[in-house]
Amino acid sequence: MKTAAITSLLVSGACAFPWVVDTAGVDSSLLNARRLRSRQQAGTGPGSAAECPFNANHVPAAPVTAQYPYNNAKNGVKGNGKGGYQVPAPGDTAHQFQAPGPNDIRGPCPGLNAAANHGFLARDGIVTYAELVDAQQNVYNVDYDLANLLAALGLTLTDGDIVTEKLSIGCDATTRTSFNPTLTGSEPGLDGHNKFEADTSLTRNDFFTSGGDNFNFNGTLFGMMNDACDGDFNLQNLAKYRKQRYEQSVAENPNFYFGPLSLLLFGAASFLYELMPSGTRGYAPDLETISSFFGAEKQADGTWGFVYEKIPDNWTNRVDTYSNNDVTQQILEMYLLDPVLFGGNTASGTFDVINFGSIQNGELSADLSATDTSCLLYQLATGSVPSSLNGVITPSVDALAFILSKVSPGFANLGCPQPLT
Ligand code: HEM
Numbered sequence: 001m002k003t004a005a006i007t008s009l010l011v012s013g014a015c016a017f018p019w020v021v022d023t024a025g026v027d028s029s030l031l032n033a034r035r036l037r038s039r040q041q042a043g044t045g046p047g048s049a050a051e052c053p054f055n056a057n058h059v060p061a062a063p064v065t066a067q068y069p070y071n072n073a074k075n076g077v078k079g080n081g082k083g084g085y086q087v088p089a090p091g092d093t094a095h096q097f098q099a100p101g102p103n104d105i106r107g108p109c110p111g112l113n114a115a116a117n118h119g120f121l122a123r124d125g126i127v128t129y130a131e132l133v134d135a136q137q138n139v140y141n142v143d144y145d146l147a148n149l150l151a152a153l154g155l156t157l158t159d160g161d162i163v164t165e166k167l168s169i170g171c172d173a174t175t176r177t178s179f180n181p182t183l184t185g186s187e188p189g190l191d192g193h194n195k196f197e198a199d200t201s202l203t204r205n206d207f208f209t210s211g212g213d214n215f216n217f218n219g220t221l222f223g224m225m226n227d228a229c230d231g232d233f234n235l236q237n238l239a240k241y242r243k244q245r246y247e248q249s250v251a252e253n254p255n256f257y258f259g260p261l262s263l264l265l266f267g268a269a270s271f272l273y274e275l276m277p278s279g280t281r282g283y284a285p286d287l288e289t290i291s292s293f294f295g296a297e298k299q300a301d302g303t304w305g306f307v308y309e310k311i312p313d314n315w316t317n318r319v320d321t322y323s324n325n326d327v328t329q330q331i332l333e334m335y336l337l338d339p340v341l342f343g344g345n346t347a348s349g350t351f352d353v354i355n356f357g358s359i360q361n362g363e364l365s366a367d368l369s370a371t372d373t374s375c376l377l378y379q380l381a382t383g384s385v386p387s388s389l390n391g392v393i394t395p396s397v398d399a400l401a402f403i404l405s406k407v408s409p410g411f412a413n414l415g416c417p418q419p420l421t
Pocket residue numbers: 108109110111112132136140142150151152153154155190196197198199200201202203204265268269271272275276
């Protein structure tokens with residue numbers, strides 16, 4: 001019942017913000033069956049199928065080997081969870097940097113783009129669930145529980161395909177991800193807006209203020225982040241910058257929406273100081289490291305241009321794994337340093353707040369219990385239903401069963417509210 005309650009809160013929240021419902025790719029079946037058609041990704045424009053590259057030569061991710069085992073994470077199973085090693089390993093040519101070609105797909109996530117540029121994910125950007133889980137462990141030493149949660153969120157929230165377990169890390173590549181495009185409709189990939197991708201990103205534009213380009217690197221924003229952080233991309237400085245971006249969106253984006261899933265953006269920001277720093281640089285989240293992962297290159301005139309996301313030379317990953325619990329703590333800490341209201345700008349020009357689980361009157365409480373805290377991410381994953389199977393076969397049951405099989409084991413003992421199946 002709890003999940004039904006959460007879902008209804010999400011639905012009532014979304015109704016106050018009609019563009020959320022009408023946004024291409026957003027699951028609106030929960031709201032109103034008549035709107036089913038309007039959820040599809042726009043057929044043209046940035047991120048659309050029409051503009052999405054097609055690489056006929058799909059080569060899967062290069063697997064880890066006995067010679068270069070990394071965390072020995074293969075086929076979606078749990079790896080060693082012991083980091084502190086160099087990536088890519090010296091001599092491992094299969095995982096050397098290679099710039100993506102014109103037919104390869106990249107998207108809003110620098111962590112996954114970098115992994116694809118090193119062959120830890122399929123270099124064409126059409127990836128599988130197992131590749132996502134393996135790559136996160138082998139490259140960044142993400143804990144198995146968080147690797148699964150992020151991959152499951154990616155697949156279900158952004159309309160990857162839970163039958164083929166394939167996902168585009170960028171634009172709409174339905175012809176390659178879907179088990180049956182006629183039945184599933186479009187699967188917009190990680191570029192799909194107001195799912196995993198959301199407003200107030202660190203270096204990506206808001207969807208509605210940029211003609212739909214919410215996934216390309218923006219050097220102006222990278223420069224703003226570097227200024228706010230003064231070259232030190234730590235928790236405090238990123239909290240400050242995230243607040244600045246939030247205020248910018250409130251002021252500039254009439255369709256601004258900051259929903260429960262926006263919590264994930266605080267998690268992504270924590271990756272700068274938790275997952276990207278290198279042991280060869282004392283694990284400092286410094287400009288040299290961060291600019292390499294974001295593909296940012298300083299131009300002669302002082303502005304920031306884009307090259308390609310690259311794991312820095314001689315990079316060694318974090319020693320301990322980064323878990324669900326770790327990231328939730330960082331999300332809360334960063335949020336509470338500079339709290340903002342959850343909600344959005346409305347058509348009538350006001351900012352309306354929303355309620356969702358632990359978020360009440362637009363605020364995330366500072367004194368959540370430890371269990372509430374750990375369950376937050378779980379609720380985000382189980383409270384949403386992918387649109388890929390809408391109108392086909394009991395979609396919510398299938399999607400929930402998928403999520404449960406992937407992420408529930410890690411949460412089973414916490415007593416998080418179990419969704420209805
Ligand atoms: C399956 C795993 C993952 C998925 C599905 C995923 C997906 C995404 C998506 C959709 C965004 C865009 C959010 C937005 O700003 O609107 C994003 C942002 C980001 N991701 Fe990932 N991600 C994953 C793992 C990782 C990992 C392992 C790293 C580690 C380096 C990482 C680093 C980042 C960063 C730093 C951002 C913020 C970029 C910005 O705002 O400019 N991600 N990710």
